[in-house]
Amino acid sequence: MTQGAGIKLKGKFITFEGIDGAGKSTHIGFVAEFLAARGKTVVSSREPGGTPLGEKLRELLLHEKMHLETEALLMFASRREHIAQVIEPGLARGDWVLSDRFTDASFAYQSGGRGLERAKMEALEAWVHPHLQPDLTLLFDVPLEVARERLDATRTLDKFEREQAAFFEKCRGEYLRRAAQFPGRFVVIDSTQTIPAIQAQLSKVLEKLL
Numbered sequence: 001m002t003q004g005a006g007i008k009l010k011g012k013f014i015t016f017e018g019i020d021g022a023g024k025s026t027h028i029g030f031v032a033e034f035l036a037a038r039g040k041t042v043v044s045s046r047e048p049g050g051t052p053l054g055e056k057l058r059e060l061l062l063h064e065k066m067h068l069e070t071e072a073l074l075m076f077a078s079r080r081e082h083i084a085q086v087i088e089p090g091l092a093r094g095d096w097v098l099s100d101r102f103t104d105a106s107f108a109y110q111s112g113g114r115g116l117e118r119a120k121m122e123a124l125e126a127w128v129h130p131h132l133q134p135d136l137t138l139l140f141d142v143p144l145e146v147a148r149e150r151l152d153a154t155r156t157l158d159k160f161e162r163e164q165a166a167f168f169e170k171c172r173g174e175y176l177r178r179a180a181q182f183p184g185r186f187v188v189i190d191s192t193q194t195i196p197a198i199q200a201q202l203s204k205v206l207e208k209l210l
Contacts, residue, residue: 009091012209013132015102017175018140019168023191023198027140028100030199034206035096043090046100048075050082069120072110076124079103083129103129104137104178112174113167136209138202139179142191144168 014031016024032042048058057078061071079102090097103125110116144165179186187205189198 009088009132010094011091012096012135013087013091013099014096014136014138014209015099015104015134016138016140017101017104017108018142018191019108019144019171019175022140022142024138024140025100026195027138027198027202028098031138031202031206032098034203038210041093041095042098043086043095044098044100045082045086047082047102047105048078050078050099051085053081054078068110068114068116071114072106072116072121072124075106075110076128079106080128083132088132099134102134102137104139104175107178108171108174112177113171115170134185136205137179137182137186138205139175139186139188140191140198141172141176141188144172 016028016031018024028044032044035042047054048061049055057074060066061074061078066074082099087097087099106124107118107121111118111121176188179188189201191198193201
């Protein structure tokens, strides 16, 4: 059970992770519908963003050049607001909160990809949400070349999506390192599978959590 400082959190917190183009966004709606069909109240959100302030910060983070540490601090500033305004209130009500990215993404992108010292990320994590971790993290893993093909076919790319291959290989490596470090909450999904195959796997994982 996820716990908050002085707050009884009765719901469940599920996060969706993966490099850009891994396909995670495709499956958030499926998970929301799966849970709603079983009587759960679902809150779907995203990071960076999820609140009016967070969405303003998202625009800066995705499109403005800035110092690496500024980027990391703004990510966690947006996250702090997201936790306070969306995640913890939802969990306290007993809702199932789904977030497209959370702190694992900061480790992957700012630490793995950008090279910020891991100790600084760990300090920010301990400060911003010392008592809160996802009950389940779904990591959609895919080879870089597949991810790039998917991105190139869909939309105009933001500053992260325009990064070079080496950046995403480092991001992917950090995601897999985090999954190995926290096997109790991570489920790694081979995102090269067909959508029906992935959804069948998701259904089994969610039934266990229910």
